[in-house]
Amino acid sequence: MKFKMFSVIVGTEACMASCPFCVSGVKPSKENLEERNINWRNLKIAANLANRSDIDTVMLTSRGEPTLFPEQITEYLKNLSEFQFPFIELQSNCIPISLNKEKYEKYLKEWYEEGLTTITISVVSNRAESNRKIYMPNSDKYIDLPDLIKYLHSFGFSLRLTCVCCKDMMDTVDKVQEFINFAKENKVEQVTLRPVNDEFRRKSAEEWIKENKLTDKQKQQIKDYLEEKGTKLLELERIGTIYDVNGQNVCLSLPLNKYTRDTNPENARNLIFFQDGHIRYEWEMEGGILL
Numbered sequence: 141m142k143f144k145m146f147s148v149i150v151g152t153e154a155c156m157a158s159c160p161f162c163v164s165g166v167k168p169s170k171e172n173l174e175e176r177n178i179n180w181r182n183l184k185i186a187a188n189l190a191n192r193s194d195i196d197t198v199m200l201t202s203r204g205e206p207t208l209f210p211e212q213i214t215e216y217l218k219n220l221s222e223f224q225f226p227f228i229e230l231q232s233n234c235i236p237i238s239l240n241k242e243k244y245e246k247y248l249k250e251w252y253e254e255g256l257t258t259i260t261i262s263v264v265s266n267r268a269e270s271n272r273k274i275y276m277p278n279s280d281k282y283i284d285l286p287d288l289i290k291y292l293h294s295f296g297f298s299l300r301l302t303c304v305c306c307k308d309m310m311d312t313v314d315k316v317q318e319f320i321n322f323a324k325e326n327k328v329e330q331v332t333l334r335p336v337n338d339e340f341r342r343k344s345a346e347e348w349i350k351e352n353k354l355t356d357k358q359k360q361q362i363k364d365y366l367e368e369k370g371t372k373l374l375e376l377e378r379i380g381t382i383y384d385v386n387g388q389n390v391c392l393s394l395p396l397n398k399y400t401r402d403t404n405p406e407n408a409r410n411l412i413f414f415q416d417g418h419i420r421y422e423w424e425m426e427g428g429i430l431l
């Protein structure tokens with residue numbers, strides 16, 4: 141079998157945010173803040189398979205917020221180093237880092253040394269108020285995003301702002317343009333625009349997503365804008381299209397759902413390692429399992 145991406149699960153479903161579109165949306169508790177054991181033998185099996193697929197990027201990701209488990213991120217990086225993946229990315233809302241730089245400074249240095257190349261910051265907008273409403277609704281302000289970007293850059297990381305596009309937050313060409321300008325001003329290397337996934341994965345998210353997903357017309361307008369103002373750089377099959385828009389890298393991402401599945405085993409999308417040692421090629425379909 142051959143895969144395009146290698147996802148490695150960090151931490152648990154715990155997250156201090158409670159985004160209404162989240163796949164899990166579970167608040168931190170004593171139980172879910174406990175690190176789970178990792179089946180290192182099977183991580184090696186998965187990483188070998190990823191190497192055979194010529195995968196160039198590993199994504200350290202989670203059902204919750206991975207930076208709540210900083211020691212585990214370091215351990216993963218150490219264990220992955222022998223496989224020499226060119227790019228290792230960490231997907232995070234980065235709120236814990238921004239709120240506690242003292243704690244994370246040593247980890248950020250370690251992660252850089254151990255090969256982490258990219259940090260992907262999850263947002264819904266460049267506007268603080270929109271991000272606050274989604275990520276920190278019980279707080280009176282959102283983190284200082286430009287400051288966070290500067291801070292992470294200071295360690296040498298490459299950054300990607302990954303925007304989940306929702307109604308009233310990132311649903312018009314004007315807002316997309318503003319977001320792209322924000323990224324460029326702050327020297328963010330890459331931007332991803334991902335319309336909120338309208339395949340519901342959590343019952344309680346269903347209503348919200350129905351209410352707040354982009355219409356087909358809005359998605360088309362954004363695509364038309366990128367086609368017109370940008371230069372198409374890469375078409376990544378079943379992943380998305382990458383443009384240069386005034387010197388800013390912008391990916392318009394396709395959702396992970398049944399329409400982006402390919403049943404040809406030589407062209408599978410995602411190889412996913414779970415901490416208990418299970419290796420799967422589907423996030424949601426229990427049957428999509430190798431080990």
Ligand code: SF4
Nearest residue numbers: 155157159162204233
């Ligand atoms: S930041 Fe990510 S993990 Fe946390 S609640 Fe939001 S979508 Fe879920």
